[in-house]
Amino acid sequence: MQNSKFLSAIFAAGVTFVLACLMLGVKLNTEGTTLQVEGASTEQWTWIGLGIAVVFLSQLFSAQIDAFFSGLPKPQLAKVLPEASVMARLKPWLLAALIVGMLVWPFMVSRGSVDLATLTLIYIMLGLGLNIVVGLAGLLDLGFVAFYAVGAYTYALLSMYFGLSFWICLPLAAALAALFGFILGFPVLRLRGDYLAIVTLGFGEIIRILLNNWTAVTGGPNGISGIAKPTLFGLEFTRRAKEEGAMTFHEFFGISYSSSYKVIFLYLIAVVLVIFVIYLINRLMRMPIGRAWEALREDEIACRSLGLNRTAIKLSAFTIGASTAGFAGSFFAARQGFISPESFIFIESAIILAIVVLGGMGSQIGVILAAIVMTILPELAREFSEYRMLLFGLLMVIMMRWRPEGLVPMKRPHLELKQ
């Protein structure tokens, strides 16, 4: 036992050494037309040596370190929160306070924070959508960004070619994304696990490549710019109305123009959309179809033995998840004013999936928290933006060690023993 520990520690240190040597130890410099290999400075070598020592020791004493960490008390959410009966009474008030807070908050902070909050809300929407597919129905979807793209391009194209307004396009985008989910779902849902993941991954790429190459319609890599912003009952948020005779927001209310109104307005739309999505999904989860999703994830054979049609159930999860992404997509296009296939690369799917896994599969509160963490942390750590992916990996490793069930795991009803 001790021996194998030692060996694995040496192995890990060796791997670190090789990686560090390749990535940090040697540098390539161009001198004229030739490349020159240059070694790292003594100081860097000291750091590399230290790093290797840390890896070696942490591997050697991993059992002790684990014991130390498991000895640390885990945050007990149940102890912080008041008792269930009190909680049930407080809940509507807390919710109301939260919503009021969210509505009032943007008027008191900077434009940048509001913008960031809007982005977070988009990811919350996406996370909630994928949560149905992955968290509840247990279908691993690696191409979720495709539906997001469908939603965004639906609004962008309809607005560009037909001049349709955001509010008309919003349901259309959701419907079209749902249709795509449905079409993809049919052939794909006889697959399971890894195979399903691969096909959905491919689908995500197909959509992106299609958008990239169908230059005549989508503008290809140049994307679509100048997408119309949402209006409030026809009132625009620009300094001057685009059309003759139309009113802008500040003219109508007789206040001076400020560009932050537009940001706040977008934020408020996002809040409303998120609340709508949460409400809808909550209702669905309480309906038999929600139970059926979970049942299907737990045991497919049992589901079939009870006469549940697995295709219909999977398809419904896929479709509803996709429509949520379409929702988020069309809002994203409206907020950004510019979209290109660049916005819908695989890493977006990965981030959304990370949000769902990080939050705790199936748990709505968890997904919301994780979306906040995943969008705000990179902003806070802007100085470390070079190491963003590294931090991302570190976060995942820590989560797997410390809380593999997610931030706020899905709560199942359970019986409490009274003592």
Next chain:
Amino acid sequence: MLSIKNINTHYGPIQALHDVSVEVKQGEIVTLIGANGAGKTTLMMSICGDPQATSGTIQFDGEEITGQQTSSIMQKGLAIVPEGRRVFSGMTVEENLFMGAYHRDRREAEMTAEHVLALFPRLRERYSQRAGTMSGGEQQMLAIGRAMMSKPRMILLDEPSLGLAPIIIQQIFDIIEKLREEGVTIFLVEQNANQALRIADRGYVLENGRVIMEDTGAALLVNEDVRKAYLGG
């Protein structure tokens, strides 16, 4: 009630059932016994349409169900308690039961649930407990209860005694007899031949995918060959 005529079932190129014919009449308990790999579970699954029989016919209540989708077969008043219980371990007893009544009106289902709980008082004690935390016997009761939630006229039971303690097995068999008294027809697949034949009206012996014997339960119980092969001499 259930009449299976000359069905053949294949898994790819391998034939698992050869010309199997089984007849179950209303109100009967019919048991199917056989060794491992004889094709008992395959026969059960063929009735449910997964895998579908390659030839032959299966009729339930006079209606041809061969070739129909599993989900529609299972909505015709037929229920199966699958091998290995297969309860939804993350869900509570209540949620498990109501999954069984997925296609029924909630209010009607609640009445059936009341009936099931009367039959299995143990489940009432565990009503809001997660199914995965219960003992094997309790899970088996739940699996049977869940199957009953669709108010089936016939229940297929696939090895309900699998992996249970003898005293629990006795309870399960008592329950099966109780079900029959309520007018539910039962088709029982068992390796525990002794007990199964004791409560069965009739029995079939399956060997290598063929029905090799068919008689009343009592007659099979004393049959020399059956005793040697399945009852331990």
